[in-house]
Amino acid sequence: MKTTAWILLFLNIGLLVYFNLDRILPNAPTIQWAEISPEKISLLTEAQISKLPKIIKPAPQAVVAPIVTPPVSACFEWGTFSLASVSKVRLALEKLSIEPIINEHNAQTKKRFWVFVPPAKSAEAAQKLVSEYSTLGIDDMFIVQTPKWKNAISFGLFEDETLAQSLLSTLKAKGIKNAQKSLWKLEKGDASLLLNQLSSLQVSSLKNLEVDFPEANLKKVACK
Structure with missing residues (x-):
């Protein structure tokens, strides 16, 4: 009997809830659709269209070409x-x-005249001379590598003997007393x-x- 009574009670509660859902649960939002009035729709003329505000697009940024x-x-x-x-x-x-x-x-x-310092005893000695001459402000020179004149210091080869003599005088004035001028072999x-x-x-x-x-x-x- 008790079981039957409980079942009937739950059935009554369920029916009560079902028939009162609209009161228990919140109402769903109502969507209102905008009304369209056909009589208010009109076609624009070209003149009216031209007066409408224009959408101004931003000007494209100029691409700067790399400087080659x-x-x-x-x-x-x-x-x-x-x-x-x-x-x-x-x-x-x-x-x-x-x-x-x-x-x-x-x-x-034409004859050529060579201004030089005779070969040093070693490559190290020749390089030391070059360093010393550089401190005197002399830059146009190099160490000769050919076998016959290896480790000599060359200051230049001239077709004009006057230019060769002028350079020789300058070198001696700077303290390079063993500088020489020689006629290069003719071919x-x-x-x-x-x-x-x-x-x-x-x-x-x-x-x-x-x-x-x-x-x-x-x-x-x-x-x-």
Whole structure:
């Protein structure tokens, strides 16, 4: 009996809740749809459209092109060389990816005068001399590497003896008493090399190569 009574009680409670849900639970929000009035819709003329506020789009930012710096290039004239040594020089230049223009001279080669300091006893002694001369304000010189004159200090080779003598006097005035001037051996024929459009790396390598050929002058010239 008690069980039946409890069942009837729960059934009555359930029916009571079911029929009073709208009072127990909150009402769902009512969505109100906007009413459209067809009589208020009209087509705009082109004049009316042109008067409507324009949507201004932001101007696209200008793309600044990167500044391309042209590679630095330089041109040199190197000479003179005996015709017998030109092939050796050309082979050395090919290793630096430099293609020279060879200008051969006639057999009546001008005299050349070399200003130098005789060979030192060792490479270390020669390098010490170069350092000492640098402190005197002398920069245009190099240590000769060819066997006959190895470790001599070369200050330049001149076709004009007056220029050679002037340099020699300057060196002696600065205290380099053992500087000398000598007539370079004459060849029956010679050539000079024109080196065009060299990069900074090639110029640096060329400066290092210069010491192997003390008989020639390397000078910068205008590129053509």
